[in-house]
Amino acid sequence: VEVRPAGPGAAPAAGDLVTAPQPVWRVSVDPDNCIGSGICAGLAPKLFTLVDGVSEPVEPAIAPDPAAIDAAESCPVEAIAVRDAADGHLVAPEG
Amino acid sequence: MTDTRLYPFSDPDRLNLDPLYARLRREEPVVRVQLPYGEEAWLATRYHDVKIVLGDPRFSRAASIGRDEPRTSPRPVATGILSMDPPDHSRLRRLVAKAFTARRVEGLRPATAAIATELIDAMEADGPPADLVEAFSTPLPVRVICRLLGVPPSDQHLFRKWSEAIVSTTSLSPETVMEYMGSLHAYMAGLIAQRREEPTDDLIGALVQARDEDNDRLSEQEMVNLAAGLLAAGHETTVTQISNFVYVLLTHPDQLAVLRSRPELVPGAVEELLRYVPLGAAAAFPRYATEDLELSGVRIRAGEPVIAAMSSANRDVTVFDRPDEVDVTRGAGPHIGFGHGVHHCLGAQLARMELQVALAALLERLPELALAVDEKELEWKSGLLVRGLRRLPVTW
Numbered sequence: 045v046e047v048r049p050a051g052p053g054a055a056p057a058a059g060d061l062v063t064a065p066q067p068v069w070r071v072s073v074d075p076d077n078c079i080g081s082g083i084c085a086g087l088a089p090k091l092f093t094l095v096d097g098v099s100e101p102v103e104p105a106i107a108p109d110p111a112a113i114d115a116a117e118s119c120p121v122e123a124i125a126v127r128d129a130a131d132g133h134l135v136a137p138e139g
Numbered sequence: 140m141t142d143t144r145l146y147p148f149s150d151p152d153r154l155n156l157d158p159l160y161a162r163l164r165r166e167e168p169v170v171r172v173q174l175p176y177g178e179e180a181w182l183a184t185r186y187h188d189v190k191i192v193l194g195d196p197r198f199s200r201a202a203s204i205g206r207d208e209p210r211t212s213p214r215p216v217a218t219g220i221l222s223m224d225p226p227d228h229s230r231l232r233r234l235v236a237k238a239f240t241a242r243r244v245e246g247l248r249p250a251t252a253a254i255a256t257e258l259i260d261a262m263e264a265d266g267p268p269a270d271l272v273e274a275f276s277t278p279l280p281v282r283v284i285c286r287l288l289g290v291p292p293s294d295q296h297l298f299r300k301w302s303e304a305i306v307s308t309t310s311l312s313p314e315t316v317m318e319y320m321g322s323l324h325a326y327m328a329g330l331i332a333q334r335r336e337e338p339t340d341d342l343i344g345a346l347v348q349a350r351d352e353d354n355d356r357l358s359e360q361e362m363v364n365l366a367a368g369l370l371a372a373g374h375e376t377t378v379t380q381i382s383n384f385v386y387v388l389l390t391h392p393d394q395l396a397v398l399r400s401r402p403e404l405v406p407g408a409v410e411e412l413l414r415y416v417p418l419g420a421a422a423a424f425p426r427y428a429t430e431d432l433e434l435s436g437v438r439i440r441a442g443e444p445v446i447a448a449m450s451s452a453n454r455d456v457t458v459f460d461r462p463d464e465v466d467v468t469r470g471a472g473p474h475i476g477f478g479h480g481v482h483h484c485l486g487a488q489l490a491r492m493e494l495q496v497a498l499a500a501l502l503e504r505l506p507e508l509a510l511a512v513d514e515k516e517l518e519w520k521s522g523l524l525v526r527g528l529r530r531l532p533v534t535w
Contacts, residue, residue: 082481085194085480111226120488122240137237
């Protein structure tokens with residue numbers, strides 16, 4: 045299979061795969077650190093839910109969503125980590 | 140439709156919660172109330188209902204804009220970030236949240252402890268008695284927030300007066316509130332202009348940088364409001380709570396004795412006092428339902444305001460054993476002394492650290508600390524959103 049460089053000028057030819065695989069983020073909450081402030085579940089209710097007062101991701105793997113970054117950046121104890129599933133690098137929070 | 144009660148149920152009596160809350164939690168958990176100003180509202184008193192009102196996205200603060208918001212002050216309080224919903228709210232909160240994380244706040248602990256030591260040194264040098272409000276409870280958090288924001292401590296005398304405007308209900312006239320808020324905002328705008336000329340690595344410097352890098356993240360007005368809000372909030376809350384906590388301990392000698400013999404209990408004691416002490420003079424800042432829903436079987440219609448009684452929630456017997464007793468050995472429970480949901484106190488971790496440092500220092504350095512006057516002679520502030528002592532005369 046010939047790999048073509050992406051970008052301008054590299055127009056796909058018939059039969060090429062034109063849709064890159066969708067990136068996936070992994071969302072986790074450290075239950076020992078979580079103080080149950082409810083900030084994440086309030087601002088991203090589709091992504092986080094409180095179980096017995098502690099936050100949990102609704103789904104551990106999600107399509108990239110700015111609300112996940114908002115939640116990780118707003119957590120007062122930095123208990124939320126959002127990682128790129130492909131290479132594991134930390135998307136949020138910033139150090 | 141149930142009867143409508145006037146709210147607050149009574150004038151604040153020191154740190155005592157009106158006994159009506161306990162009866163309502165049992166018998167009538169969601170009631171109609173009329174505040175001194177604004178439209179009628181629902182009042183939720185049970186822990187789980189209060190958490191829903193504060194945490195569930197079906198309730199909105201932004202929807203209060205343009206409504207005759209139920210309130211205890213004649214003029215609607217300009218609440219800035221507290222009148223926003225996600226994602227607008229998240230955009231602003233993210234910019235400042237970083238400075239208040241547990242990790243960043245831990246970095247301020249040694250400096251905070253040094254301030255506490257210095258203040259107690261000065262108290263000892265002057266000798267007893269002293270007014271703890273003036274000598275300790277006020278300067279400690281004020282110096283810390285000034286340092287964090289990058290506000291010159293030499294200007295403290297200015298904004299200390301102005302910051303009352305943010306918690307005043309009737310203590311100041313509406314005109315004075317406007318005047319002080321104007322002065323506070325003008326002062327902050329000046330400080331921001333200075334940071335543009337000479338960048339700094341404090342929080343105001345960071346906000347200026349964030350705004351100048353990307354205009355969409357923060358408008359000039361939002362930045363001024365945010366900085367003024369942080370400064371004032373840093374003045375009026377922890378300042379008040381340090382004295383309130385010391386007052387509770389001095390009037391509960393058994394609890395004080397436990398803490399003195401087991402200082403490792405201080406962090407847990409701070410959590411217990413956050414639960415037990417009703418900082419708010421009354422519940423405030425209604426959330427508007429954005430769709431029809433039920434709370435404890437009571438139908439709330441879309442567009443209706445609901446007030447969450449956090450102090451009542453913290454005394455809910457279904458969550459806390461012996462809720463009306465202060466017990467420093469109880470440990471950290473799921474109290475909502477800092478609220479819940481997206482508006483959970485931004486400064487919570489900072490306040491926790493300051494309260495821990497303050498209590499630990501007082502217990503260690505002044506083992507004979509006691510009230511210098513009869514408890515009945517203590518003067519409490521009035522006409523504010525918060526309950527607090529005007530003076531706390533102590534001896535040691």
